[in-house]
Amino acid sequence: MNHLKTENSPYLLQHAKNPVDWYPWGKEAFLKASAEKKPVFLSIGYSTCHWCHVMAHESFEDEEVAAVLNRSFISIKVDREERPDVDAVYMEFCQTLTGSGGWPLTVLMSPDQKPFYVDTYLPKKSHHGKMGLLVLLEAVENRWKNDRIHLLKAGDQITGFLRDNSESNSDGTSSKSDHPERLTAQAAAELHTAYDSKWGGFGEAPKFPIPHNLLFLMRYSKRVKNDWFMKMAENTLSKMVQGGLFDHIGGGFSRYSTDRQWLVPHFEKMLYDNALLAFSLLEAYSFTQKTEYETAARRTFRYIFRELTGSQGEFFCGQDADSDGVEGKYYVFTPDEVKNVLGTKNGEAFCNEYHISDYGNFEGKSIPNLMGNFDWETHFSQDIEEKEALYQYRKTRCRLHLDDKVLTAWNGLMILALVKGYSVLGDPAYLRAAIKAKNFLEKNLTDSSGCLFLSWRSGTASIPGQLGDYAFYLCGLLSLYETTFEAELLLRAEELAENMQRLFEDTRKGGYYLYGQDSETLVLRPKDTYDGALPSGNSMAAAALHKLAHLSGKETFRTSAERQMLFMQAQAKERPSGHTMFLLAQLAEEGIEEDVICVTAGTETGQAAKELRDHKNRHPERSFHMLLKTPENAEKLAVAAPFTSEYPLPPSGTMYYVCQNGTCSAPVYSLEETENRNY
Known part of the structure; x- marks a missing residue:
């Protein structure tokens, strides 16, 4: 009997008809x-996941493999997106x-969850030096019967070592950096060393976008006034957009490139990649005003709206690399197909521009x-009608599997990207989409105490929220506040931050655990600090707390932000370039930080909010913290940011109080008056 039939996860349901007697993760198993x-x-x-499908077809749909698993093992399937805590522990x-x-x-592993063997993809039978799954299972089956003590001892030793290592590595109290500004310089140097000057990106194939590396380089370039780091980020973004990593027909980016030049992607598309890449493209556009970055960002958002957006404004996880069991089938073309859709003349021109040939490239x-x-x-900005015709045709050929889970963390990233889109491009559709996503999370992924759930699908929220859910959504809420200036958003962000501290913070050694006190206890309780394909929850927590300390003016958030910055400085010392999302917060501390408190009589609220946004857009190199006080929100804002009580509301018009790096100036009637001021 397969126990996955009643599960909600699309991944688990894909395995519900396997002959393997799968269990979901839980006490029963x-x-x-x-x-x-x-x-x-x-x-x-x-x-x-393409290779997950391959292993499923080769082994988990195979009666011979199922017989061994069902005879001698208890088999458990886990969706890593639904249980990032379980995934993080065993990936470590x-x-x-x-x-x-x-x-x-x-x-x-043993029944007490201690692993004695770990690997990734395994073929059914051994080949090319890779051990086969059947060989492994039969060897463990025999060893478990005849030498179980040895396997259990190995599991104890491995678990003990990692627990000790985790404890020592997570102690940020004794090894903090005396010169944190050196971390940003070292990170830039490490990225420069790994940089591929011809094709952009870092290292050899496979190449991952890692948008926070590009954000860091752009900000660092402005910080040190060295254009080379900006050129590194620009070249990488341009090469990704030119290549096959970007879907020129339907928009959006695939997860990574299998080659050095960004031509052949691993075709799955993930929400988090596209959110972070859209944000990076908008950042590049802010600095350069190059239209190709705006176009790529808009097409990425359009892809998300068409393919990954639910009826209530929620955003889904992603789309598969495979169609009809063939990787990339949905995305590739022949010249004849293009000419049949566009006509011979237009089709030939399109094929010439987009390198669609008889011999192909994939x-x-x-x-x-x-x-x-x-x-x-x-050409990137043209051919709109042709691309739309090919997009509609492509949809008739085959379908992509959609993972329609809604993850709080990834929706938080989308809110962050959409607010950036509205702020930079002025398109109100992006702001509306961000607000709808926020409303969905509050309605469907928040409990009565204001705490978060991790995942939602088909009307059901499940699993207590983990650090990434709180930290990513918190960043999204704060960005939404600084665009709409609704005091309720700031109050909700503070509630969220307080819950994050209560559930996740290690008050003894610093930092935040991956899963909270309200979650299941696993064999390890890690603190994720490394910024990989996704930024770590600890990095995002540092950024959020730093922002919240400025906006609220509250001592509790200021000390929390300082503790987290010190903890992350210690974590980043060994490899700063692996912590670039955190280093964005570090750069903010090192550079120009501008606190702006706007007070208005109320009749000009909309214009005041616009001037705040415009001032921020005129200075993308600065870090801003902006508050807007009106007669309508003064009472709530006094709760969220008590220091604003000291700022009197004018009888008419608008006043701006501006401080840079702790030095304040006399109030002004327009932010343009501060443009050339020395602080």
């Missing part, structure tokens, strides 16, 4: 393993023992791209 004295086979993946084991990681993640067909085109920026 581990109690059964303990009662029957069997080892646990844990498989972790996600529904849009994998990276420690093998030096690498990825999905599907394969773990063999398994005999072509991934549309603009690589090597001398005037690619012009």
